[in-house]
Amino acid sequence: MTFDASILKAYFVCGSQDVDKNQLVPTVEAAITAGITAFQFRDKGAQSTLTPTKRVEAAQQLRDKCAQAGIPFFVDDDVSLAKQVNADGIHVGQSDEQIQAVVDEVGNQMIVGLSCSALSEVQQANTISGIDYYGSGPVFPTESKADADPVIGLAGLQQLVSATTRPIVGIGGITVNDLSDVIATGAAGSAVISMIARSQDIQATVTAMLHA
Numbered sequence: 001m002t003f004d005a006s007i008l009k010a011y012f013v014c015g016s017q018d019v020d021k022n023q024l025v026p027t028v029e030a031a032i033t034a035g036i037t038a039f040q041f042r043d044k045g046a047q048s049t050l051t052p053t054k055r056v057e058a059a060q061q062l063r064d065k066c067a068q069a070g071i072p073f074f075v076d077d078d079v080s081l082a083k084q085v086n087a088d089g090i091h092v093g094q095s096d097e098q099i100q101a102v103v104d105e106v107g108n109q110m111i112v113g114l115s116c117s118a119l120s121e122v123q124q125a126n127t128i129s130g131i132d133y134y135g136s137g138p139v140f141p142t143e144s145k146a147d148a149d150p151v152i153g154l155a156g157l158q159q160l161v162s163a164t165t166r167p168i169v170g171i172g173g174i175t176v177n178d179l180s181d182v183i184a185t186g187a188a189g190s191a192v193i194s195m196i197a198r199s200q201d202i203q204a205t206v207t208a209m210l211h212a
C-alpha cells in the first residue's frame with residue numbers, strides 16, 4: 001500500500017490492554033465501520049492480556065478486517081509480527097528497534113512511522129530517508145501510556161510540524177474537543193486510543209475526527 005498523508009486523519013491505536021476482555025476485535029470493527037483512516041495494533045508486551053498465540057491471531061484477524069475495508073494496518077514496535085501478518089506499516093518509537101534498521105529491513109514493503117517528541121528528534125529523523133510520517137510526543141496528558149514522554153502541548157506540536165516537510169500525526173490525550181486545535185497546528189490528523197476505545201458512540205467520535 002502506498003503512503004498518503006490522508007490516512008493519518010483518523011488514526012486509531014489499540015491493543016488488548018486498552019479494552020475490556022474480548023472487546024479488542026469488536027471495538028476495532030466498530031471503529032472501522034465508523035470510518036477510521038488507519039489502525040495500529042499496539043499490544044504492549046507486559047500489559048497485553050493475550051497469550052502469544054492469541055496475539056498473533058488477533059493481529060491477523062484485524063489485519064484482514066483492515067484489508068477488507070481498504071485501510072492500512074500498522075503494527076507498533078514489532079517488525080517480526082508486522083512481517084508475519086503482512087502489515088501495511090510499522091510504527092516505532094525512539095527507544096524501539098533502531099529506525100535505520102527498520103527502514104533497511106521493511107522500508108521497501110511497508111509504511112514506516114516514527115515517534116518524535118522533541119525538536120532534536122525530528123531534526124535527526126529528517127536526515128533518514130524512508131520514514132513516511134512522524135507521530136508526535138504526547139500533546140496532552142495521557143492515561144494510556146505509563147512511560148510517556150513529557151507533554152508538549154499544542155505549541156510543541158506546532159514546533160515539530162514546522163521542523164519537517166514530513167506529515168505529523170498528533171497523539172496523546174486528544175479528546176473530541178481538541179481535534180480542530182490539533183489540525184490547526186498543521187498536523188495531518190489525530191492518533192487516539194481512549195477517545196475511541198472508551199467512546200460511548202464510536203460512530204460519532206470517528207465522524208468528528210474525519211470532519212476536524
Ligand code: TZP
Nearest residue numbers: 138142144172173192193194
Ligand atoms: N504515544 C504517545 S501518547 C500515547 C502513545 C501511544 C497514548 C495515546 O493514548 P490516548 O488514550 O489517546 O491518550
Ligand code: MG
Nearest residue numbers: 077092093096
Ligand atoms: Mg514504541
